[in-house]
Amino acid sequence: MNTDQIWHTIDAQRAALCDLLAALDDDQWRRPSLCTDWTVRDVAAHLTLQQLGPGAVLGQMVKWRGTIDRTTAHVARVRAAALTTEQIVAEIRGTIGSRRHIFGVTRLETLCDILVHSQDIALPLGLRLDLPADAAAVAATRALTMRWPPPLPATKKMTGFRLTATDTSWSAGDGPTVQGPMAALLLVCCGRLAALPQLSGDGAAELTARTASGRQ
Structure with missing residues (x-):
C-alpha cells in the first residue's frame, strides 16, 4: 500500500x-x-x-x-x-x-x-467491524519488524512459526504453519488472544499454548 x-x-x-x-x-x-x-x-x-x-x-x-x-x-x-x-x-x-x-x-x-x-x-x-486484509497485512508486517517504538511483547511469541494469511498474499517467519484470516493474524501478533480460535495449521496448538500464558 x-x-x-x-x-x-x-x-x-x-x-x-x-x-x-x-x-x-x-x-x-x-x-x-x-x-x-x-x-x-x-x-x-x-x-x-x-x-x-x-x-x-x-x-x-x-x-x-x-x-x-x-x-x-x-x-x-x-x-x-x-x-x-x-x-x-x-x-x-x-x-x-x-x-x-x-x-x-x-x-x-x-x-x-x-x-x-x-x-x-x-x-x-459481539459487533462486526471488518478490517481490509491488505491493510492488516501492512500493519502485521510493521508490528513484527519494528524496532522503534519498542516492539510489542506479543510479537516475540510469533518467532519460530510460519504465519500465513488465507485471504490475502502474506506470510512471515519460518517454522510450523499457523494460518488464518489476515485480521486474526494481526490481532494475535498484537496480543489479542480472542483471535486464536480463528487460526489453524501444524503450529496453531503450540502458538496458542505459548501466547495463552501471557496477558494481552
Missing part, C-alpha cells in the same frame, strides 16, 4: 468506528475491551490522542507511571473521564482527513492503532 492508500484506510476505519461508537449505549461504553483492564470507553478515549505534537508528548511524560504501557493507560483513563461520550466520538471523527500522527512514530503505527483498537472495541461487544 502506498501512502495515500494507508491514509485512506485509516480514514475509512475511523469513520466506521465512529458510526459504531455513536450507536452504543451507556452499558456498552463501560464494558471491558480486548485490552486488559481497559474499558471500551478507555480505548475510544485513547484514539482521540493520535495527533500529539512534541510538546503534548513531553507533557504526557509528567504523568509517567513507570512504563510506557502504564502511562498510556493512565492518560487514556484521564481522557475518558474528562470527555463526554459525544465529545470522544466527535474528536475521533475530527481526525478523518488529517495526515498528522503522534510525534515520534509513523503513519504505520497510526494504521496499527486504528485497526487493532477498533477490534478491541467491537469484538467483546
Whole structure:
C-alpha cells in the first residue's frame, strides 16, 4: 500500500468506528475491551490522542507511571473521564482527513492503532467491524519488524512459526504453519488472544499454548 492508500484506510476505519461508537449505549461504553483492564470507553478515549505534537508528548511524560504501557493507560483513563461520550466520538471523527500522527512514530503505527483498537472495541461487544486484509497485512508486517517504538511483547511469541494469511498474499517467519484470516493474524501478533480460535495449521496448538500464558 502506498501512502495515500494507508491514509485512506485509516480514514475509512475511523469513520466506521465512529458510526459504531455513536450507536452504543451507556452499558456498552463501560464494558471491558480486548485490552486488559481497559474499558471500551478507555480505548475510544485513547484514539482521540493520535495527533500529539512534541510538546503534548513531553507533557504526557509528567504523568509517567513507570512504563510506557502504564502511562498510556493512565492518560487514556484521564481522557475518558474528562470527555463526554459525544465529545470522544466527535474528536475521533475530527481526525478523518488529517495526515498528522503522534510525534515520534509513523503513519504505520497510526494504521496499527486504528485497526487493532477498533477490534478491541467491537469484538467483546459481539459487533462486526471488518478490517481490509491488505491493510492488516501492512500493519502485521510493521508490528513484527519494528524496532522503534519498542516492539510489542506479543510479537516475540510469533518467532519460530510460519504465519500465513488465507485471504490475502502474506506470510512471515519460518517454522510450523499457523494460518488464518489476515485480521486474526494481526490481532494475535498484537496480543489479542480472542483471535486464536480463528487460526489453524501444524503450529496453531503450540502458538496458542505459548501466547495463552501471557496477558494481552
